[in-house]
Amino acid sequence: MDAAVIVVGAGPAGMMLAGELRLAGVDVMVVERLAARTGESRGLGFTARTMEIFDQRGLLSRFGDIETSDVGHFGGLPVDFGVLEGAHQAAKTVPQSATETVLEEWATGLGADVRRGHEVLSVTGKEDSVEVEIRGPSGVWTARAEYVVGCDGGRSTVRKAAGFDFPGTAATMEMFLADVRGITLEPRMIGETLPGGMVMVGPLPGGVTRLIVCERGTPPQRREKPPAWEEVAAAWQRLTGDDISHAEPVWVSAFGDATRQATEYRRDRVILAGDAAHIHLPAGGQGMNTSIQDAVNLGWKLGAVVRGRAPVPLLDTYHAERHPVGRRLLMNTQAQGLLFLSGSEVQPLRDVISELIRYGDVSRHFAAMVSGLEIRYDVDGGSHPLLGRRMPDVELTGHALIRRSIEALRPARGVLLDLTDNARLRRRALPWRDRVDLVTARPRELSGTGPLADTSAVLVRPDGYVAWAAPGSHGDLPMALERWFGPAI
Template identity: 40%
Template sequence: MGGMTAQVVIAGAGPTGLMLACELRLAGVDVLVLERDAERADAESRAGGMHARTLEVLDQRGMVEPFLRAGRPLPGGHFSALPLDFRNLPTRHPHLLVLLQRHIERLLEEHATRLGVRLWRGAEVTGLRQSGSGVEVEVLGGGPQGNGRHGEAGQRWMSAEYLVGCDGGRSAVRRLAGIGFAGTSATLTAMLGDVELDAPPEHPLFQERREHGTISVLSFEPGWHRVMTTEFDQVAGRDEPVTLEGLRRACLKIAGTDYGMRSPRWLSRFGDAARQAVEYRSGRVLLAGDAAHVHFPAGGQGLNLGVQDAVNLGWKLALVVHGHAPDSLLDSYHAERHPVGARVLENTRAQTALSRVDGHTTALRATLADLLSLDDVNARLSSMITALDVHYPMDGAHLDDRAHPSDGAHPGNGARARGGTLLGQRRHLMDGGHPVESAHLVESALPDADTLSEVGTLSGQEADSEDGGRSADGGHPLVGYRVPDVELEIDTGEVRVFELLHQARGVLLCLDGGAQEGPAAHLAGIASEWADRVDLVRARPSADVWQGPVVGAVRPPVALLVRPDGHIAWATGARPDLDGARAALTTWFGPARR
């Protein structure tokens, strides 16, 4: 293979590809992003929001503020249009941030440009060849001219150490790599239109279930609305044209009005097919985002799932490219993220089933709505939708575990949630003898964002053991979960945990307050062997209790190893487990430097 075009080539400049490029470039990897479209789609925005865990991973990199300024926070979300209250989730971002995908992509691209990411637009991946030392990628069009913004004619081959397909549900990379895409076919037809309305519904976030389907009318920005219809038990042909008249007919059939729709900005049609790549890695080719999983857009999880794929993969790939960690570390990407993706596919299937308009489903929805008045039920579903409850096994044994849905592996990944409250309301109406459920999403059931209390305060009862409680496998209960973003006191002042992750390095955090005989004194020698990849930080916690969405209130560990993605890989109590620390450092950051 000839000289390298880039260490890593990414196909696709959507949110997943751009976030992955930022992660890799931050770690010093030479990365090239290839985007098939010659221009960024400013009129098209498939996704419309960011959940708490996605905001947290942006916060971990010090890049969340532009997104918060551009978006609008709502204090809850929904599960199949049944309101969820996010306000009591243990996070600094207990809300859904309403922000259209085109703005998300613009902000990510601006950040990627500042980091020095190369982006070629008008560049389509048409072929690939793998070898033991790299991958060759055939590209049609694209090039560095015009700052990489416009494609040029011709085909070329370029080489890289790794190729990552972030090129959407019809991924060319997935097809060329021969990776299967297993799942279930569509059972319904949904239409979406960003249109102007002369007679919109009174409420800005409106959804109704009626005899012939469901309809949503959402006000994202002044001057236009997003209208979405769903008709069950009918699947449109792929080649059937998508027109304003078709959307109008669906609205009239379901709602009895077209709300005076006109001037479409963007029209789309989709179904509820739910499919997932059989493997997220095939040699030197990896998949992330919609290239790895597609599902019905229920609960607004898709974009968030892809961005979190990128944050899980980026630091691992950087360690391998730089020669710090063995290639087998990349197997943990599939082992950790495939179950998370499978769980999203399962919960979106459940949400589409709950959206059906027959009497039995209406009764089931009423039962679930009653259950959601219980704090634990609301917290469990809220933690799942926001991905705050994601847990990864940290013993290293899963690195070679390629569990797939067909193997009978449970998609829940052991995730649980508890805590929280629900203030949701529902109305059951009768319309011509047919049951109608009207759910004014989120804002009708919850107070305005201005009334939200400040988040980040930790509460609860202290655990009895000196190690802060034990998980089922004998470790600290927080191991495997994302680290709480608590305030710490260090020699130079106060710092949040997430601020320690801004450079996407590992953090060995010792909470002994700098005691002469504390754990840091024992761990300093070990930490020095990984100093090129992991920072040793000595601090004093400002709170005696840490709060997690699953584990509840626990005493913080005395020392912990935090991975660059924010998940806790190892933790110990007053007696430092030096062998455990060394094993965790080796597992997740490669052998100690010589």
């Protein structure tokens, strides 16, 4: 094998997955068609859930000072994240170029082999491996791996070569996205519609301005290269009457509202993640964030299977858990598109939803949906409220090194958090000590309050989700350990 896992695509999903696999001790090769990072800002910022993921791996500090906000939107209608319990703030104005740089430096620092300027031509599954035909600077060659993961975007070569079904709806319109310098424009929020379409203006660091332009009735085009700036400026003038042709474009792109999802995320030894598995209208920066979360869900599972620590059926839970998340993402972005891209005919709908959002339960529902905080996996079926949800970050006392629960997740291993110093419980978990860390500590909050109230122990997966809790789980601890971490040693 040239690598245990070949990841195709060095975007946020691919590099996050590479880092997770290296934390699991797996050799990984990342194959990327582009010779260098584009430097384009594209996806901006992180949802609250992605902020938690980066925090659990100790990555947040690498982004420097991050501007955060508890205000978001659904289809251009304001959503207050502050209605959710806890400090769930989203990051603003972090360009995708910075995210890609941080993740690549992290993954390569862990030992990932990144091959830029290498284009995948074909993918062929074998009984015990996958062969990938690659064209690189020195010619065409074939690499072999136990598994291949396509993180190569909406036009994924891996998805097409492996024969994945990708049903959905084709694009019905085209939108322009541009970052420019040399102009001063009043900010315009998404949702401020014009008679002929929609425009958005947002300031970015370094004197750059983000523009989005959508003319209703503009048919989508199959472009092989980005549109010219003159095309974008002309559309802006038709919609607003303003001439911005003198601005200096940093980069320009076009995108549509196509919505598709792979019917399965894994076919034998070929797996899809990120935009290779689902495409949709960009709305609220959910695409990149969901892709990163795909990678974190998959990484520890694939690592455990490759290293022989868990049986292959563990990989089935990747599709079972992430496909519904992707399906819901497509639903909510389609709904948002109707709200901020349609004309005056949907204004009554906007007005009704604006009224509904003022109700606390509705506001919490929308905030949890667009932030990723609503996700709950079917891990046990028990009654404990934390089962299948992300382990909340709580302050701990009684442990010499770990002061916050999220710090226990830095090594990307399972964690058994013993909250009552139960020696018998820890003895039952000892046969999994090569995969699960045993942490004895107490919540700092007063007894009977907080997310761990009336909880004696919690088993947390490497991705941060609770797999077992006492009391309240259906099965006992060894059953949960074997299900998620494989047989005892």
